[in-house]
Amino acid sequence: MTYNSADIAAFKNVWVFCEQRQGVMMPTTYELISEGRKLADELGVELCGVLLGDNVDELAPTLGGYGADKVYVCNSPLLKNYTTEGYTKVIADVTRAYKPEIMLVGASNIGRDLAPRCAARLHTGLCADCTHLDVDLNGYIEFLRSGSSLDVDGMNFETKLFDVNTNLKMTRPAFGGHLMATIVCPRFRPAMATVRPGVMKKRPFDEEGVKKVEIIYPEFSLTEEDIQTEVVEVVKAAKKLVDLIGADFIVSVGRGIAADVEGGIKLAEELAEVLGGVVGSSRACVDAGWIGADHQVGQTGKTVHPKVYVALGISGAIQHKAGMQDSECIIAVNKNENAPIFEIADYGITGDLFKVVPLLIDSIKQAKAEA
């Protein structure tokens, strides 16, 4: 029987592409498995991981601990390093064989290379860089109630075009975060989404899931002729990159440090150290070459939700806010009392960061000593 992506009744189950690099699972995979579990429960179907690599079997059981019912493992020396053609062929082939209705992929530089290629080959829709996913309509309405400026009670959510209760609703920022759009893929399957790293919450790890998860080795064919690119080497960044996504405390610097870039970054580092956190940055500082791109928070940088986000000399452009506004507590220090960052700050201080931050460091040290 020929594969037909428009025969939506033939598709079932939620799949997650489980990205590993050099035999190490990417942390985003566990976020996606956790989110996939929610979607599978809403649909009453199974959650499956699909894991590609070379001898990566031992990475599979952990996925059960985060909620996967099954893991499809595809091992081949040709899958050791990521190549677009190799991974696309295997994902497209197993998708044709097993027909999942939803496919989630981490929006990493690899996921965003793989997913569009697969969607084009499979003739289906793909929504990029999602920050929220729903199947259940009531859950979606509740999300809009708190996560949008819409008056949801007066809105009509029904449509004749598709079943709003079973289609995946994929929400993402557009126009640099000025707008949010919810996208559907009603006429084709699988509905595909790449999901922003750091946005979905990881579930608590469950040992029982590790024991229960079923490992399956699907048939697939892959030869050297299928792959037209050659990975000569994989180079790790020389310096250790900052882990913004995993940090509980982030102290970010913006254009306000221009008067003394080195001094400003040093102050941020000191404050971050007192808090037990790391240093982030606005795009302006990265573009100016003041700090490495791995520190960048925002629409084109990383999305973070630490316990405390301290914005030093950051005006609060919408692109920056898009990456940090879900922080539990936002503290802003800015000379300009009209800076947009104050619109979302829990606590704001109007003042010169070079004067305020040393005082704040002292105050926090004292408060910690007294606690």
Place this chain on the structure above:
Amino acid sequence: MKIIVTVKQVPDTSGKVAVNPDGTLDRASMQTIINPDDLNAVEAALTLKDEYGYKVVAFTMGPAPAEGMLRELMAMGVDETVLVSAREFGGSDTYATSQILAAAIDTYGVDDEDIIFAGRQAIDGDTAQVGPQIAEKLHLPQVTYAGDIKKDGDTLTIHRMLEDGYMVVKVKTPCMVTCIKELNEPRYMSVNGTEECWDMPLTVMGYDALKDHDLIDATTIGLKGSPTNIYKSFTPPQKGVGMMLEGAGKETTDKLAGILAGKHII
């Protein structure tokens, strides 16, 4: 021997953006610009042109006013431009857009030694999907996130950037490469170019020019042929304004630290 560059005219989302009451973008009030990453793709093409004598052809899909952008590109050094434009193409998502652009590029012709460059992603949608999807439709290998490109005969050696480093990837032409802003510094229009660009070739490919191509079908282009649809659009909520602390001295920072400690945040 040519390099095709795909470019897009986008609203400038870096400044103030006006949103209509119904949650759509007020495009009329916004400036349009050449998508920033696409300028890096153009520069990559012009760099290779300077060294090896490629012909550089820019393709865009969009409404008629995109012609202005194409003239600017020719003033920078692009040799020829193609505007893919038709009512039937409107409302296309990334799948349908790549279907149409691939048909246009294929109609123009891709030879063995040719290269296609695209920007990593456009700032209006931030999807990064059209480049890879064009490559898929044209059955070409792709290398995305190119941070460094070296050419040796028919082989390109590319640093494909990852979050934690990069891969060194070799690929033979013809191929698709998507470019990031760290790749290069785009050049400006030349003074002569701004005069000459008005006489340089700009072709419009409409629906009739492409309708017989295998990739063009009512079920694969435009709004109706797009697998994805917008269900709702809205503006993100404004988080309520918090507490502005008075002053900026030690008393103020003490008060803040006290609040944080009281709430067990620190």
